[in-house]
Amino acid sequence: MEQLNNIGASLDFYIFVSIALFSIGAIGVLTRKNMIVLLMCIELMLNAVNLLLVTFSTFFGNGEAQIFVFFIIVVAAAEATIGLSILIMAYRNSKSIDIEMFNKLNG
Amino acid sequence: MSLQMISVILGSLTIASGLMVVLSKHPIRSVIYLVITFFFISAMYILMNAQFLAIVNMIVYAGAIMVLFLFVLMLLNLNKEMEPETTRMSIITAVIAGGTLFLVMITALRDTFQYGKGYVQVPVQDAGLVEKLGKLLFSKYLVPFEISSILFIAAMVGAVLLAKREKQIID
Numbered sequence: 656m657e658q659l660n661n662i663g664a665s666l667d668f669y670i671f672v673s674i675a676l677f678s679i680g681a682i683g684v685l686t687r688k689n690m691i692v693l694l695m696c697i698e699l700m701l702n703a704v705n706l707l708l709v710t711f712s713t714f715f716g717n718g719e720a721q722i723f724v725f726f727i728i729v730v731a732a733a734e735a736t737i738g739l740s741i742l743i744m745a746y747r748n749s750k751s752i753d754i755e756m757f758n759k760l761n762g
Numbered sequence: 763m764s765l766q767m768i769s770v771i772l773g774s775l776t777i778a779s780g781l782m783v784v785l786s787k788h789p790i791r792s793v794i795y796l797v798i799t800f801f802f803i804s805a806m807y808i809l810m811n812a813q814f815l816a817i818v819n820m821i822v823y824a825g826a827i828m829v830l831f832l833f834v835l836m837l838l839n840l841n842k843e844m845e846p847e848t849t850r851m852s853i854i855t856a857v858i859a860g861g862t863l864f865l866v867m868i869t870a871l872r873d874t875f876q877y878g879k880g881y882v883q884v885p886v887q888d889a890g891l892v893e894k895l896g897k898l899l900f901s902k903y904l905v906p907f908e909i910s911s912i913l914f915i916a917a918m919v920g921a922v923l924l925a926k927r928e929k930q931i932i933d
Contacts, residue, residue: 676780712812
């Protein structure tokens with residue numbers, strides 16, 4: 656039972672993992688031009704934030720942060736749906752999934 | 763094999779598969795690596811005794827959202843030459859920017875690291891069980907819960923409206 660009482664590694668390790676995931680997602684958003692991969696990198700960043708929230712929730716023994724993670728998942732699902740349908744519409748109009756295509760909206 | 767070793771292996775695998783999402787050239791491989799990342803994150807949730815979120819993460823993220831991404835990828839029927847190319851300069855700039863972000867956040871959280879040295883004892887270990895979260899969700903957070911259902915209806919109607927095929931295509 657002693658082993659069940661801790662969350663595996665120390666708090667700093669989980670913080671490190673989630674910051675690393677967030678930075679990887681940010682680098683992906685900045686480098687990739689493919690709209691689908693861009694949306695996936697946003698999902699990766701959202702998951703990094705979720706991991707951090709769950710870590711602190713477990714560390715302080717407070718369940719309210721996990722409710723926020725639940726709402727983040729809800730909003731992420733809605734965001735992915737809308738993003739993908741905008742992508743499909745843009746692809747139909749221009750036959751390209753390059754994010755630079757949206758420069759055409761610039762007047 | 764101690765619990766600490768398992769979590770370190772899980773964490774490094776998560777970071778590695780997260781890197782592969784960004785690095786892989788083909789979008790379908792990115793989707794698969796993202797699903798693997800989500801499964802590793804779910805495993806970390808289980809390790810932290812957040813069982814409800816682990817299941818929700820697996821069903822909603824790895825199940826629903828990723829299947830949606832895969833469907834869109836198959837629907838678009840992309841081929842190799844349609845992959846937009848990135849310039850070397852933008853990659854270097856982005857890596858510098860991301861690395862700086864990483865360093866700044868690590869440095870800012872240095873005090874937290876000293877606070878949480880060694881193994882972390884969890885004061886209340888059943889905070890993430892379904893019963894506790896359900897009671898919290900349906901009492902204190904009932905209004906946000908209902909508002910999120912309105913958000914879902916709006917997202918559903920919006921997705922149908924946006925992706926509907928129109929009669930004439932605007933150039």
